[in-house]
Amino acid sequence: HMTRLKENQEAMDRGEWNSMPPQQRQDLENTFRHTGQMARYTNIMGLKTLIILDMITQNIQSIFCQPAICERLALMLNYFLQHLVGPKRRNLKVRNLSEYQFEPQKLVAKVTDIYLNFSQHDEFYAAVWNDGMSYNEQLFPQAVEVLDRIGHPRERIDAFLKLTEHIKNVAAQQKENDAVYDDAPDEYLDPITSTLMIDPVMLPSSRQIIDRATIARHLLSDQTDPFNRNPLRMQDVIPQTELKQTIEQWKTSRRQQQS
Numbered sequence: 348h349m350t351r352l353k354e355n356q357e358a359m360d361r362g363e364w365n366s367m368p369p370q371q372r373q374d375l376e377n378t379f380r381h382t383g384q385m386a387r388y389t390n391i392m393g394l395k396t397l398i399i400l401d402m403i404t405q406n407i408q409s410i411f412c413q414p415a416i417c418e419r420l421a422l423m424l425n426y427f428l429q430h431l432v433g434p435k436r437r438n439l440k441v442r443n444l445s446e447y448q449f450e451p452q453k454l455v456a457k458v459t460d461i462y463l464n465f466s467q468h469d470e471f472y473a474a475v476w477n478d479g480m481s482y483n484e485q486l487f488p489q490a491v492e493v494l495d496r497i498g499h500p501r502e503r504i505d506a507f508l509k510l511t512e513h514i515k516n517v518a519a520q521q522k523e524n525d526a527v528y529d530d531a532p533d534e535y536l537d538p539i540t541s542t543l544m545i546d547p548v549m550l551p552s553s554r555q556i557i558d559r560a561t562i563a564r565h566l567l568s569d570q571t572d573p574f575n576r577n578p579l580r581m582q583d584v585i586p587q588t589e590l591k592q593t594i595e596q597w598k599t600s601r602r603q604q605q606s
Contacts, residue, residue: 420569422474431455545560
């Protein structure tokens, strides 16, 4: 909505609306007002949502570190931060920010606080790194520039800046592990992601074996078996305890060989 508002304001500034027929101009003005109302509502609710999420994750992190949820949370935070502090932030700059309740500094501060709430959970930071769409090594330093300008507490800024190096270390460890397990047998690999399964389960109708995290992620948006489209619920999947143990034994063996 903010991007659309900016485009409309720029069109008005260029005088493009002045040459339009009265009815067309009236329609555009109505649309502009509606977009402004939607932008204001979205901005208010977005900040409130981040405030609540920060309050929750200060005390509870484990539930958000479940693989399916962890990945989506990391993608969301990276996406927000990239639009707020990256090159695309210019697309959000409109006249009269207060009219639309758009407070980018508060949003940046709250998003960075949420990242810090997961300081003891490397699986979250691995998900941050694995986001190839919004995350890059310049993202957090760009956020720090904003935090400095708004006078965010120094200790919070320093802690957040250190996350960049910590995420790089987590990523390096992940790459090292991937190299150790690179020649895993096909039966140990997830059929959708082609990655080594951690918690294999069987889907009751298709009888396909898949990692629990992969099917959980799929079921968040589509409550069907991805192999035959039959209805599926998470509670119906069948744990493959023996296969899980076999994979763990193989991983232990591979680590011992590497050392």
